[in-house]
Structure formats: C-alpha cells, structure tokens
Amino acid sequence: MAFPNRDVDITDKTELFLASAKHVKYLEEYGETIDSYEFAVAEYLRMSGIYWTITCLDILNTLDKSKRFHKDFVVDYVRSCQKPSGGFSPHPTHDENLPHTCCAIQVLATFDSIASIDKEACISYVTGLQQPDGSFTGDKWGEVDTRFSLCATACLALLGALDRCDRIKAADFIASCRNFDGGFGVSPGGESHGAMIYCCVGALSLLKRLDIVDADKLGLWLAKRQLPSGGLNGRPEKHPDVCYSWWILASLAIIGRLHWIDAGRLQRYILACQDIELGGIADRPGNYADPFHTVFGTAGLSLLPVGLNAEPAGPDEKGDASTTIAPKKANPVLCMAQEIIDRVGVQVQILPSSR
Amino acid sequence: MHGRVKERTPEEKQEAVRKEKERKLLGFTTLWKDIVDRRAEGDRSSETLMKTNQLLAKCSDLYTLWNYRREILLADLTDAESEEGKRDGILRIELSVTESCLALDFKSYSTWYHRKWTLEQMQKADWQRELDLTSQLFRLDARNFHCWNYRRFIVERGHIPLSSELAFSTKLIADDPSNYSAWHYRTTLIPLLFPTVPSPEHQTQIRTELALVVTAVNVKANDQGIWFYTQFLVEQIQKGGYTNLLDELKEEVKKLYEEGDLTAEESIAVLHGYVRLLLLDPIQNLKESDKKFVDDSIDKLCSLDPLRKGYYQSLRDAL
Ligand SMILES: [Zn+2]
Ligand SMILES: [Zn+2]
Numbered sequence: 001m002a003f004p005n006r007d008v009d010i011t012d013k014t015e016l017f018l019a020s021a022k023h024v025k026y027l028e029e030y031g032e033t034i035d036s037y038e039f040a041v042a043e044y045l046r047m048s049g050i051y052w053t054i055t056c057l058d059i060l061n062t063l064d065k066s067k068r069f070h071k072d073f074v075v076d077y078v079r080s081c082q083k084p085s086g087g088f089s090p091h092p093t094h095d096e097n098l099p100h101t102c103c104a105i106q107v108l109a110t111f112d113s114i115a116s117i118d119k120e121a122c123i124s125y126v127t128g129l130q131q132p133d134g135s136f137t138g139d140k141w142g143e144v145d146t147r148f149s150l151c152a153t154a155c156l157a158l159l160g161a162l163d164r165c166d167r168i169k170a171a172d173f174i175a176s177c178r179n180f181d182g183g184f185g186v187s188p189g190g191e192s193h194g195a196m197i198y199c200c201v202g203a204l205s206l207l208k209r210l211d212i213v214d215a216d217k218l219g220l221w222l223a224k225r226q227l228p229s230g231g232l233n234g235r236p237e238k239h240p241d242v243c244y245s246w247w248i249l250a251s252l253a254i255i256g257r258l259h260w261i262d263a264g265r266l267q268r269y270i271l272a273c274q275d276i277e278l279g280g281i282a283d284r285p286g287n288y289a290d291p292f293h294t295v296f297g298t299a300g301l302s303l304l305p306v307g308l309n310a311e312p313a314g315p316d317e318k319g320d321a322s323t324t325i326a327p328k329k330a331n332p333v334l335c336m337a338q339e340i341i342d343r344v345g346v347q348v349q350i351l352p353s354s355r
Numbered sequence: 356m357h358g359r360v361k362e363r364t365p366e367e368k369q370e371a372v373r374k375e376k377e378r379k380l381l382g383f384t385t386l387w388k389d390i391v392d393r394r395a396e397g398d399r400s401s402e403t404l405m406k407t408n409q410l411l412a413k414c415s416d417l418y419t420l421w422n423y424r425r426e427i428l429l430a431d432l433t434d435a436e437s438e439e440g441k442r443d444g445i446l447r448i449e450l451s452v453t454e455s456c457l458a459l460d461f462k463s464y465s466t467w468y469h470r471k472w473t474l475e476q477m478q479k480a481d482w483q484r485e486l487d488l489t490s491q492l493f494r495l496d497a498r499n500f501h502c503w504n505y506r507r508f509i510v511e512r513g514h515i516p517l518s519s520e521l522a523f524s525t526k527l528i529a530d531d532p533s534n535y536s537a538w539h540y541r542t543t544l545i546p547l548l549f550p551t552v553p554s555p556e557h558q559t560q561i562r563t564e565l566a567l568v569v570t571a572v573n574v575k576a577n578d579q580g581i582w583f584y585t586q587f588l589v590e591q592i593q594k595g596g597y598t599n600l601l602d603e604l605k606e607e608v609k610k611l612y613e614e615g616d617l618t619a620e621e622s623i624a625v626l627h628g629y630v631r632l633l634l635l636d637p638i639q640n641l642k643e644s645d646k647k648f649v650d651d652s653i654d655k656l657c658s659l660d661p662l663r664k665g666y667y668q669s670l671r672d673a674l
Contacts, residue, residue, distance in 0.1 A: 037380040041414050093391045094419045141422060143468040180542040180587040189507050191500055191539040216669075217586070223666045224579050230662075235498070236535040236579050241357070259665035275361070288359040354669050 007227040007240060008284055010272045017309040018301060018327065019274055023294055024062050026279025027053050028069075030291055033278075047081060047090040049291055050074060051103035054110055056295035058337050059302060059327045063110070075113045078104050086121030087139070097139040098129060102151035106336055109158045109344050123161045126152050133176075134169030135187075145186045146177050150199035153206040154334055157346045162206065171209040174200045182217030192221065194234030198247035202333040205254050205349045215351055219257035222248050230265030231273075231284075241283045242273050246296035250332040253303050256351035263304040270297045299330035386410055394423050399430045408452060411466075415456040418465040424449075425472065432476060442478060449473045454488075461492060467501045471508055482513025490523075497527060498536050517544050525567070532571040535580035542587045553595035561591050565600055569607045572628075576611065576621035582628050589635065605632050623659050626652055634673060650674060 030053065031039050042049070054074065057063040081088045081104060087096030088104035101122065108114045129137045129152065136148040149170060156162045176188045177200060183192025184200035197218070204210050225232040225248045231240025232248040245266060252258045272285045273293070280289025281297035301308060308326060328337040333348045341348070364372050386409060393403045404427050407420045428449065435441040453470040456463070474480045489506040492499060510520055521544045527537035545564070549557040568588055571581045585604070592600045611617075612625045630652050633645055641649070649670075656667045 035376060037376045037383065040380055040384055041417075044414075044417055044419065089419075093387070095422050097418070139422075141425065141468075141472065143464070143471075145464075179539065180590070181539075181583045186500070186504055187507075189543045190504055191536050193500055220666060221583065223663050226662050228662070235500075236583075237498070237533055257666075260663060260669070261665070262662040265662060282361075283357050286361060288361050354672070 007229045008231065010229050010269060010285060016268060016271055017311045018271065018298070019276055019279065019311060020060050020325075020327075021311070022276065022279035023274075023281070023298065024057060024060055024279070026275070026289065027056055027291060027294065028066065030280075043091045044094050045090055047078070047088060047100040047103045047107070049090075050077070051106050052291040052295040054107060055336055056291065056298050058110060058340075059295070059298050059330060061325045061328060071111045071113070074107060075111055075116055078107055079117055082117055082122070085140075086118060086123070086125035088122075095139065096125070098126065098136060098148045098151040098155070099138065101126065102155040105155045105158045106334065110336060110340055112343070114159065114344075119159055123156065123159055123164055126155050127161075127165050130165050130170070132169075134166060134171070134173035136170075146174060146184060146190075146196050146203075147186070147199045149174055149203045150206075153203045157206050158334075158344055160345070167207050167209075171204060171207050171212060174204055174209075175212045178212065178214075181221045182214045182219075183221050192235070194225065194232075194244045194247040194251075197222070198251050201251045201254050205333045206346075208347075208349045210255065210349050210351055213255055213351075215255040215257060215354070219252065219255060219260050219354075222252050222255075222257065223260040226261045226266065230262065230267075230269035232261070232266065232269075239284065240269065242270055242281055242293045242297045242300070243283065245270060246300045246335070249300050249303055250335070253332040254348075254350055256353040258303070258305070259353065263306050267301060267304050267306050267308070270301055273297060295335070298327055299335050302327040302330045303332060383410070383413065390420070390423070394426075399427045401427075401431075403427065411452070411456055412459065415460050415463040415466045421465050421469045424469070428476075442476075446473050446477050457492075461496070461499060462501060464501065467505055471505065474512070480513070482509055482515065485509045486513065486515060493527070497531065497534050500536070503536055503540070517548050520544055521548065528567070528571065532575045533578045533580055535583075538580050538584040542584070545591070552591070553597070557591075558595055558597055558600075561588070561595060561597060561600060564588050564591070565604060568604075572608070572611065572625075573615070576615065576617055577624040579624070582624060585628060586631075589632070593635075601632075601635075605629075608632060619659065623656065627656060627660075630656070630670065634670065638674060646674065 054063055054069050057066055057069060063069065078088070080092050081090065083089060083096040085096055087098070088101040089096045090100045105114065105122070108117065129139070129148070131137060131144065135144045136152040137144055138148045152165065153162060153170065156165055174184065177184045177190065179185060179192045181192050183197045185191050185193055186196050190196070201213060204212055224236070225234070225244070227233060227240050229240055232245045233240050234244040234247065249258070249266065252260060270281065273282050275282060275289040278289070281294040282289045283293050328339065330336065331338045331341040331348065334341055334346070386406065390403065390406055390410070404424060407424055410417055411420055428445065431445055432442055435445060450470065450473055453466050453473065456466045460466070474485065486506065486509050489502050489509065492502045496502070509515065510517070521541065524537045524540045524544065527534050545560060549560055551557065565588060568581060568585055571578070575581065588604070589601065608625065608629045612622070612629050615625065617625060630649055633641065633649055653667050653671050657664045
C-alpha cells in the first residue's frame with residue numbers, strides 16, 4: 001500500500017463552505033484566547049505572526065475593519081523592530097534577520113506604509129547578506145538556505161530595489177540547488193522539499209528566471225504530492241498538511257501546471273481542516289488551528305479555480321455580508337492580496353499553462 | 356504547530372492547569388528579561404551563558420539566544436587562543452549543549468546551525484563522531500532533512516569518502532526501499548564519483564543502479580521514489596549512450612506490467628513508468644502498436660488516477 005497509512009480520512013459529511021466570520025474572530029482574538037505561555041515563547045515569531053494574521057484578514061476582506069490590527073498601531077510596532085543595521089526583528093528584544101525583515105516589509109506594503117521606515121538602510125541590510133556565490137545568509141551569523149533567497153528577493157522587490165542585488169548570481173545559486181527530480185532543496189545537494197521548491201520557484205519568478213525550472217519534470221513531482229484525501233504533502237511518503245498545500249499549489253500556479261492536480265479535492269481537504277467551532281485552519285482535520293495554517297489555507301483556496309459555497313446563514317443570523325464575499329485572490333509568489341502587489345507595482349513571472 | 360490533536364481539558368482540572376501555566380509564564384518571562392538586560396549591559400559571563408541553557412531547553416528556536424551565546428563564546432575563544440587545546444575544550448561543551456537540545460527537538464534550524472558553527476570554530480573537530488551521530492538520528496527518522504543537510508556538511512568538511520556514503524545509501528535502501536532521501540543522495544553522489552561519462556567505471560555503476568531499481572520496483576512497485584530515481588537512471592544511461600541498458604530497463608518494466616501480480620495502485624505506477632520510457636523516443640520513431648498502446652494507456656491512467664488527469668492529458672500532447 002502506498003498512501004493510506006500516511007493520508008487522512010475525510011468523511012463525506014464535510015461541509016463545503018469557508019467559515020470566514022469564524023476565522024476573522026479567531027484571528028482577532030488570537031493571543032487572548034490561546035495559551036499565554038505559548039504566546040509569550042512565540043515572541044520570536046511575532047513579526048511573522050502579524051504578517052500571517054493581517055494578510056489573512058485582508059484576503060478575507062476585513063482588514064480595514066479590524067480594531068486590533070489597526071494600521072497605525074501595527075505600523076508603529078513594525079517601526080519599533082527596525083534595528084540600526086536596517087534589518088527587522090520579530091520583536092524589539094529579539095535580533096533582526098532576513099525572514100522577519102521580509103515579513104515586516106510585507107506588512108508595511110499591505111498598509112501602504114513603506115515610506116514610514118528607513119528604506120535605504122533596509123535595502124543595504126538585505127543586499128549586504130548576499131554572498132559571493134549569489135546565496136543569502138539569514139543574518140550576520142552566516143546560515144545559508146534557499147528560503148533566504150526568497151526572503152531577500154521578495155523584500156527587495158517590494159522595496160523597488162531588486163536591481164540592487166546581483167540578480168544573475170542569485171539565480172545561479174538557486175540553479176545549483178536544483179535536483180534530478182526537478183525540485184530544489186535548502187542548499188546544493190539538499191533533497192527536494194515543498195517549502196524550498198516554493199522559495200526557489202518564487203525567487204526565480206521575481207528574478208524573471210523561470211527558464212531555470214524544468215516545468216514538466218517539477219510539475220510531475222508536485223502533482224504527485226496530492227493524496228487521495230485531496231491534501232498535498234511536502235515530500236514523498238509524508239502526510240498531507242495545509243501549509244504544504246500552499247507551497248505546492250503556489251509552485252504549480254507559478255509554473256503554469258495548476259491543472260495537473262484535482263482542485264476540487266484540494267479545496268475539500270483545506271475546508272475539512274477548518275475548526276468550524278472556534279475558527280482557524282489546522283494542518284490536518286481535527287488538529288489545533290493556528291494563524292500560520294489559517295493564512296496559507298485561505299490563500300490556497302483563493303488560487304483554486306473552483307468556486308466556494310457561501311456560508312449558510314444560522315437560524316438567527318441575517319447573514320453578515322462579509323462572510324459571503326469570496327476571498328481576495330492571493331499572489332502565488334508573495335502570498336499577499338494581488339491588489340497590493342499591483343499597487344506596489346511588483347511584476348512576477350508566471351509560466352503559461354501547458355495546455 | 357504541527358500534528359496537535361484538538362482536545363478539551365475537563366472542567367475540574369482547568370483551574371489547576373491555568374495556575375501551572377501562569378507559573379511557567381512568569382518563570383519564562385522573568386528569565387528572558389534578565390538575559391536581555393544582561394546582554395544590553397555587555398555581560399559576557401559564563402553564568403549568563405549557563406542561564407541561556409535553561410531557556411533553550413524549553414525552546415531551541417530562540418535563535419537570539421544562540422546569537423548571544425556566540426557573542427560570549429567568541430570573546431572566550433579569543434582569550435583562549437594562546438593555550439593549546441583550551442579552545443576546543445570550550446567548544447566541546449557547546450557541542451554537548453546542542454546535543455541535548457537536539458535530543459528534545461531535532462527539527463530546529465537554529466540548533467543545527469549552531470552545531471555547524473561550533474565545529475567550524477574547532478581546531479580538531481571529530482568528524483567521524485558527528486557522522487555517527489547522524490547515523491544514529493537516522494534510526495529515529497531516516498528522512499529528517501535537517502540531519503541530511505548536516506551530514507552533507509560533515510562529509511564535505513570531514514573529507515569523508517563519497518564511496519562510503521554511496522554504500523550508506525545502499526544500506527538505507529535495503530532497509531526501506533521507500534527512503535526517498537537515500538535515493539536522492541545517490542543522485543548527488545554518482546556524478547561526483549564518476550565524473551567521466553561515458554566510461555567503463557560509470558557504465559558498471561549504472562548497471563548496478565539498474566539492478567537496484569529492478570529489485571526495488573519488484574518489491575514495491577508503487578513507490579514513487581523508485582520511479583523518480585528511474586528518471587535519473589535513464590538520464591545517466593542516455594548521457595553514456597548505453598542503449599542496451601535502456602532496452603533492458605524497458606524490458607523489465609514491460610515484463611512487470613504484463614506479468615507482475617500487481618495491485619490497482621501498483622499497476623498505475625508501473626504503467627505510468629512504462630509509458631514514460633516509451634515516450635523517451637521521438638514520436639516518429641515509435642511503432643504504430645506502441646503509439647496506440649501509449650494512447651490507450653493515457654486513457655486508462657486518467658480513469659485510474661483521476662487526481663492527476665490534467666498531467667496525463669499533457670502526455671498526450673506529445674503524441
Ligand atoms: Zn503545516
Ligand atoms: Zn505536518
């Protein structure tokens with residue numbers, strides 16, 4: 001037997017609608033409702049948490065109505081995390097690094113507030129982390145990983161400064177991480193992995209260098225991630241997971257092979273991972289939800305070419321208008337609403353569909 | 356945030372659980388604030404170094420603490436420069452710290468990186484010991500990609516012979532033919548071990564690989580890792596121009612499809628593998644009967660594996 005022991009069972013009873021209002025409530029109250037100890041420990045992820053949350057609220061059409069994630073409050077917080085190096089930390093008491101710098105810029109772009117920070121310092125921080133081989137380190141301590149290639153290129157693109165790094169070498173490094181199966185790993189020689197493939201394909205898309213990708217070969221590997229439950233896994237023989245659904249799905253969208261998997265089944269899987277009671281989306285059905293899987297699940301749904309059913313109105317609800325609006329379409333490279341990417345003026349390369 | 360099944364705390368226990376969490380929270384935030392203050396004051400003491408251990412044991416992803424440790428260590432190492440062996444002594448303690456953190460959580464990027472950093476600072480690192488450590492961890496999780504990346508680093512810095520790594524991969528595949536990480540590893544090793552193509556040595560190795568694939572596919576015909584590896588094998592055969600090996604492979608797969616006692620899933624995998632082998636030839640070179648076989652097989656694959664219908668249909672475009 002190949003998959004069954006790694007896959008999950010989705011019963012036919014699964015309700016096929018996006019519980020938007022529940023998710024919005026869940027995100028707005030997250031931090032007050034979850035375990036306070038875990039929330040305190042996770043301070044080292046705070047900037048990412050803000051990015052996941054406001055992006056999800058934006059995709060669900062409610063960010064402008066949010067009280068907790070009000071623009072002025074969030075922008076002030078982000079500004080308080082910029083360090084003398086120009087990079088951003090997740091929280092003022094933690095150190096700056098490339099992933100959180102990228103999240104900070106994504107948050108600022110969402111709120112149309114990039115002008116409120118020292119942009120030049122941020123650009124030099126990012127370009128200063130590029131190595132002679134074109135790779136990027138995550139911070140001054142020197143860890144190299146293809147995830148940082150996406151963080152750097154995404155951040156620079158949003159700052160309108162992609163030409164400030166060595167784009168040829170940046171693409172060469174990613175090419176050196178390409179494998180026999182068309183996928184990419186963390187560094188040269190690393191096994192293909194859904195998250196790193198997304199990072200490499202995304203960075204190449206920003207660099208307009210998708211010629212480096214063998215789309216048919218990679219497309220097959222990505223299509224093989226779909227399990228009978230409809231969910232996608234990140235590597236062969238692994239269990240399905242909503243976040244992998246995003247990494248794999250977005251990669252397929254970028255290389256024009258989205259139609260190589262069953263979109264309807266994937267939609268069903270993601271919807272089955274919702275916590276219908278308390279809101280939020282989990283990695284797998286029946287598990288605890290978290291903002292990370294909630295944003296990647298929602299953004300994933302927005303990429304699928306199958307319509308979502310409207311949430312049925314409860315017995316004493318009139319049906320809140322916000323719950324019936326379809327999620328905004330996300331950009332497959334940057335995982336932010338496409339309208340923001342258009343406003344900032346970032347162009348990504350998307351390969352034409354193979355048929 | 357992964358794999359945590361939702362459960363409820365019974366009413367009567369909720370108060371006790373809440374109190375315990377509050378105590379944990381206070382302990383954590385007090386210690387964190389203390390360390391942050393010490394760092395701001397430029398404290399580089401070994402007492403502070405010890406304090407960070409306590410928090411890293413709770414959460415090894417607190418990368419800022421690893422950064423702080425490195426700041427303290429770099430100062431200590433500069434002082435130790437003159438004394439023979441003292442430097443490595445300090446760093447060996449650091450290795451035991453990361454080792455105990457890995458025992459609690461071996462999926463933390465920052466712990467693995469700190470261990471690499473530590474080894475790079477050492478004058479005489481024990482690379483063989485590190486290699487053995489990864490082999491041990493693979494017994495718990497043979498697919499852990501952090502551990503694989505670390506092993507590649509050890510092999511490179513420790514000048515571990517690649518031929519013994521190929522043997523290691525063979526052993527892992529013998530234990531479990533579905534170990535995709537081990538198959539992947541071979542694809543990175545073979546081009547380095549046999550840089551001259553074509554050559555008798557390369558051809559001999561590729562023949563061995565062909566036998567390995569044929570054995571594996573007969574044991575576990577629906578394992579996708581083996582079929583992906585077959586793509587690599589085919590590319591190596593084509594690079595070397597070893598046409599007889601390609602014919603042999605086609606024959607074996609054809610035989611398995613026609614005569615093997617296959618489950619529904621296995622027959623999808625084998626048929627797909629066979630179709631891909633037939634499509635390696637330019638269409639105009641395909642016999643009419645093979646062309647028809649491919650066309651019929653695509654219909655069959657679409658109905659047997661409907662999730663990937665779009666992919667199978669794209670194969671038809673090649674016809
Ligand atoms: Zn996940
Ligand atoms: Zn998972």
